[in-house]
Amino acid sequence: MSSYLHKPAIAVIEWRTFFRDCITRSIAAASGLEVSGFPQVKDWIDHCDLDKTSIVLLCLGDGRQEHRLKDSIGFIFSLSIPPPVILISDEEDSGYIVDTIEQGARGYFPAQMSLDLAIEAIRLVRAGGTFVPAGSLISAQHKMENSRSDLRYSSADLFTDRQIAVIESLRRGKTNKLIAYELDMSESTVKVHIHNIMKKLDVNNRTQVAFLATEMLGKHGRFLKPATR
Structure with missing residues (x-):
């Protein structure tokens, strides 16, 4: 050089x-x-x-x-x-x-x-x-906790059946290619679903989607029904 x-x-x-x-x-x-x-x-x-x-x-x-x-x-x-x-x-x-x-x-x-x-x-x-910075990590944790709390009441109505299937695949660490194959859709369609899911959850990446998904699922592995407030 x-x-x-x-x-x-x-x-x-x-x-x-x-x-x-x-x-x-x-x-x-x-x-x-x-x-x-x-x-x-x-x-x-x-x-x-x-x-x-x-x-x-x-x-x-x-x-x-x-x-x-x-x-x-x-x-x-x-x-x-x-x-x-x-x-x-x-x-x-x-x-x-x-x-x-x-x-x-x-x-x-x-x-x-x-x-x-x-x-x-x-x-x-x-x-x-x-x-x-520690303050940034605390802020991130609080945001995630607030999102989980809200989703306990709204997750079942928040997503379509196909989006729920994509979310369940994401939380198992599957790639877009594998998700597309298993759900019989194109990879571009998978990307669109993921984009819309992240927008609804107000998160920025797949990791956050997977993290929140655990709280969105009931003990039998099904999405929680909206609770009466």
């Missing part, structure tokens, strides 16, 4: 120039590490010595770039030796936390976190650890 390419210890991916410069300079000054900023993952790929990048800080912003986040993480983890990825988000949303850690990210920084704590967390991740 050409010698002119940047060799940052930390790469900051942030499409907003002002925020990118602030994050890059703050972390460099506080950590003493070499830090470079890039507007997109592609720019980092094109202009960096990837072997010298010890961490990628991927900034989500205000949550409206969720699709870009998923594409970016997928692209990074398609590399032969991907570096650890830490997500920075303006929104402390439990769905993002679960999604990014499930995909392989090694950290989650809410924008409300202090710079000093962020530097310590970066050092932890560089040493091989994973960092998620």
Whole structure:
């Protein structure tokens, strides 16, 4: 690889120039590490010595770039030796936390976190650890508990028979291909069902669907009937 390419210890991916410069300079000054900023993952790929990048800080912003986040993480983890990825988000949303850690990210920084704590967390991740603020985990747990409570009363009427069949397959860890084969539908139809299920449950991934499904089932393995309130 050409010698002119940047060799940052930390790469900051942030499409907003002002925020990118602030994050890059703050972390460099506080950590003493070499830090470079890039507007997109592609720019980092094109202009960096990837072997010298010890961490990628991927900034989500205000949550409206969720699709870009998923594409970016997928692209990074398609590399032969991907570096650890830490997500920075303006929104402390439990769905993002679960999604990014499930995909392989090694950290989650809410924008409300202090710079000093962020530097310590970066050092932890560089040493091989994973960092998620305790407050974010508590928020995620409360959201899941509230969802389970609501679903005890509404799960039987919330889904169609086909969606229930898909949910039961998800909680058994089956792939889309296997679900499609067993339920005699196309994989694209399975994906549509899963999308609609996640929307109804207000969750962001298959893992959360499977987690909630256990609470939606009665002791005999059937979905609970709505209770009279």
